[in-house]
Amino acid sequence: MSIAQNLTQILSDINLAIERVKVPRIGDEVKLVAVTKNHDVHAMREAIDNGVYAIGENRVQEVLEKCVILDRKVEWHLIGHLQTNKVKQIVPTADLIQSVDSERIALEINRIAEKLGKRQDVLIQVNVSGEESKFGINPKFVIDFAKQVSNLNNIRLCGLMTIAPNHEDIELTRPVFRELYSLFTELRSVNINNTNIEWLSMGMTNDFTIAIEEGSNLVRVGTGIFGARQY
Numbered sequence: 001m002s003i004a005q006n007l008t009q010i011l012s013d014i015n016l017a018i019e020r021v022k023v024p025r026i027g028d029e030v031k032l033v034a035v036t037k038n039h040d041v042h043a044m045r046e047a048i049d050n051g052v053y054a055i056g057e058n059r060v061q062e063v064l065e066k067c068v069i070l071d072r073k074v075e076w077h078l079i080g081h082l083q084t085n086k087v088k089q090i091v092p093t094a095d096l097i098q099s100v101d102s103e104r105i106a107l108e109i110n111r112i113a114e115k116l117g118k119r120q121d122v123l124i125q126v127n128v129s130g131e132e133s134k135f136g137i138n139p140k141f142v143i144d145f146a147k148q149v150s151n152l153n154n155i156r157l158c159g160l161m162t163i164a165p166n167h168e169d170i171e172l173t174r175p176v177f178r179e180l181y182s183l184f185t186e187l188r189s190v191n192i193n194n195t196n197i198e199w200l201s202m203g204m205t206n207d208f209t210i211a212i213e214e215g216s217n218l219v220r221v222g223t224g225i226f227g228a229r230q231y
């Protein structure tokens, strides 16, 4: 199947999932972020020319290389763990950094954004499942961490992100999504100054339909659009 055909399928699956949403929805769309890591700019152009407007990458280097050759206007989302020494390279380009997972990284983003006269939109990555291999803030500390982040003037906290464990049976991911949705609504109700809590980023190729049913309004899909990645 071509990228265009895959996209049609994914968008249709997203719309069908929206009809099955079980919780009060936040916002009026589900944003599709096309995850293009390890795919070249030709593939990216094809996706963009077929309606994709947001690109997700997990490595800073790959964003920098691609954004100079990609002759299309897109939103850039950083979705991978960020190292402190890479912050100054990504902040000028990133529209949304979805993977803020420590106070240290938040402080550095704020410092660089201030120099650039920018307000950097970010999400807090939450390690809902508690797997050691995953980055992210422990759910217990998310509200406090959000308050800390909200004190940084050159950051705007816009929501939460998680990566669910990889289960053969995707139903097993449902509790993870449910827990993050509940934390997201709690975070909204706390009403922290200086934030704009609107995005709940959860769901990838294997589990985005379940994530949407449980309240996700931003899904990150790679394989489903571009096929398997060659490493």
Ligand SMILES: *Cc1c(COP(=O)(O)O)cnc(C)c1O
Pocket: 035, 037, 058, 079, 080, 163, 204, 205, 206, 220, 221, 222, 223, 224
């Ligand atoms: C790679 C990646 C995705 C996309 O995964 P697919 O299974 O290819 O859809 C989504 N989110 C993050 C954080 C990723 O690293």
